[in-house]
Amino acid sequence: MPGLVLQPSRARSPLPPTNRRRPRGAGRPAGLPPRAVERGACHPLGHPAPPGRAPGSHALRPVGTGARAPMTQLHAPSFPVDLAVVGAGMAGQCAALFASQQGLSVAVLGPVGAWAYASGLFDLLGVHPVDQGTRVENPWEAVRALASDLPRHPYTLVSEQDMRTAFDGLLDAFDQAGYPYVHAPEANSDVITSVGTRKRTYCLPTTMWAGVAALRDRVPCLLVDFEGTKDYCARQIVVNASPAWPGLRSVRVRFPGVEGLSELSPEHLARRLDVPACRERLVDVVAAHVGESRAVGLPPILGFEKPLEALADLERRLGVSVFEVPSTPVSVPGLRVHLAFERLLRKRGVTALADRVTRAHVDPEGGFLLHAGDAESRVVVRARSVLLASGRFLGGGLVADRHRVREALFDLPVHQPGSRVDWHRKDLFDPRGHEVNQAGLQVDEGFRPRGPTGSPAFSTLHAAGSILAHQDWMRMKCGSGLAIATAWGAVRSCLGNTPGGKA
Numbered sequence: 001m002p003g004l005v006l007q008p009s010r011a012r013s014p015l016p017p018t019n020r021r022r023p024r025g026a027g028r029p030a031g032l033p034p035r036a037v038e039r040g041a042c043h044p045l046g047h048p049a050p051p052g053r054a055p056g057s058h059a060l061r062p063v064g065t066g067a068r069a070p071m072t073q074l075h076a077p078s079f080p081v082d083l084a085v086v087g088a089g090m091a092g093q094c095a096a097l098f099a100s101q102q103g104l105s106v107a108v109l110g111p112v113g114a115w116a117y118a119s120g121l122f123d124l125l126g127v128h129p130v131d132q133g134t135r136v137e138n139p140w141e142a143v144r145a146l147a148s149d150l151p152r153h154p155y156t157l158v159s160e161q162d163m164r165t166a167f168d169g170l171l172d173a174f175d176q177a178g179y180p181y182v183h184a185p186e187a188n189s190d191v192i193t194s195v196g197t198r199k200r201t202y203c204l205p206t207t208m209w210a211g212v213a214a215l216r217d218r219v220p221c222l223l224v225d226f227e228g229t230k231d232y233c234a235r236q237i238v239v240n241a242s243p244a245w246p247g248l249r250s251v252r253v254r255f256p257g258v259e260g261l262s263e264l265s266p267e268h269l270a271r272r273l274d275v276p277a278c279r280e281r282l283v284d285v286v287a288a289h290v291g292e293s294r295a296v297g298l299p300p301i302l303g304f305e306k307p308l309e310a311l312a313d314l315e316r317r318l319g320v321s322v323f324e325v326p327s328t329p330v331s332v333p334g335l336r337v338h339l340a341f342e343r344l345l346r347k348r349g350v351t352a353l354a355d356r357v358t359r360a361h362v363d364p365e366g367g368f369l370l371h372a373g374d375a376e377s378r379v380v381v382r383a384r385s386v387l388l389a390s391g392r393f394l395g396g397g398l399v400a401d402r403h404r405v406r407e408a409l410f411d412l413p414v415h416q417p418g419s420r421v422d423w424h425r426k427d428l429f430d431p432r433g434h435e436v437n438q439a440g441l442q443v444d445e446g447f448r449p450r451g452p453t454g455s456p457a458f459s460t461l462h463a464a465g466s467i468l469a470h471q472d473w474m475r476m477k478c479g480s481g482l483a484i485a486t487a488w489g490a491v492r493s494c495l496g497n498t499p500g501g502k503a
């Protein structure tokens, strides 16, 4: 395919049992495929397992730039790591991967989060300038423009070379994990969405790539959906998109082998398409409708384990290009990203704890002690450095009361409008966005959150991802790019290297 940058193909590993640990009593997170989370004791690989009894108590100084938390006695098993990452979203997982690749021992702490809601697309920069709503063709050019247009945007703390290295490193790792991504050289790509709009992004799962070419060239295309599925309607896509794409058609068919089920979930269908015999039966059903179409679009259900193999199988049997259409939650591509990280981090010996960090303390011996879990299943992680990737309001990294926005764990100062009345503009759809969406942590050039005086609050505390101030990732369409680039910069800083400024 012309213009396609493909990551080199490597052997894929099957999914072994996970070492991710869940809080007791918690149900399986909604939307997670059955094999993604299993019960099991936490054995931090590369370190002795946490001792089964309390190692003794420590009188500790609670962390907080304000004096919020009380002095605490710890009575819980603890284990040491070089770096504890708080938050298992995109920024936290990237940071854990990058740090482990650099030889640090790493624990990543936090529940599975919003992966079932994420599209699985990796945006770098889709809209700039945001007040003009300009859709970006070349995201790297736009990133360069940010340096002068928005000099406080977190992208300006990472050199373009480092951003490229971070993206390349992540895509290479995803290729190894069996979930490869592609992008056009130096350009964003448009995909059709499950509501028939066009979404501009930088990196896509390879399973969606044929949809980019089909949309660009307006090739005759058949969109398929299934009786009994909710939240995905091929007919609706055609109604909204066909004025600009006349060769688009839709068909609704019965998914084979699920007779008797009144409702079909995307995870269920994806699990079925991991099985070659199920794919064969699906082809029998769809083939009769292909006609003159040169491409077939499906909801994103081409398996969890080997989506590329499923794609190749369907294309070979149908004799046309096949692609997945990014859809609303539950999003199988988002869950695949989570699974890919799990595989990669497990392989690198990263400890994953699905518990929230409830308290943080300065360790008298240096670094931090993080309390995770509840009274029943508490673990204490003793970390030389901490990387805070706890997200914004949705993830719980930032909390808002009637008066101000707070950082939830360390009580770090949060950049925000002076008064709550300035949080939102009068017009909800004001193209400039709302001030509160730029709230967050201000950091120094080494991604260390600033304390009340403006200097770093702690020498070994770093922050990355959407918790950072001076960005509005939803409007700018830079969510994953922000997570990837700042995780890279923060990890480099943890290693003692200050990320370079813009060339």
Ligand SMILES: Cc1cc2nc3c(=O)[nH]c(=O)nc-3n(C[C@H](O)[C@H](O)[C@H](O)COP(=O)(O)OP(=O)(O)OC[C@H]3O[C@@H](n4cnc5c(N)ncnc54)[C@H](O)[C@@H]3O)c2cc1C
Pocket: 086, 087, 088, 089, 090, 091, 092, 109, 110, 111, 112, 113, 114, 117, 118, 119, 120, 121, 122, 123, 124, 355, 356, 357, 358, 389, 390, 391, 392, 394, 395, 396, 397, 409, 464, 465, 466, 467, 477, 478, 479, 480, 481, 482, 483
């Ligand atoms: C619905 C949706 C759609 C998206 N679509 C796109 C898209 O199309 N393209 C794109 O590029 N990006 C997209 N993203 C954005 C992207 O996936 C990331 O959400 C974004 O980059 C922010 O990542 P983050 O890791 O900084 O924060 P989050 O994703 O919010 O992750 C923060 C994590 O920290 C955890 N946490 C908070 N406090 C604690 C604590 N005390 N202890 C332990 N854990 C804690 C939270 O539970 C959460 O899992 C989408 C996100 C959502 C939610």
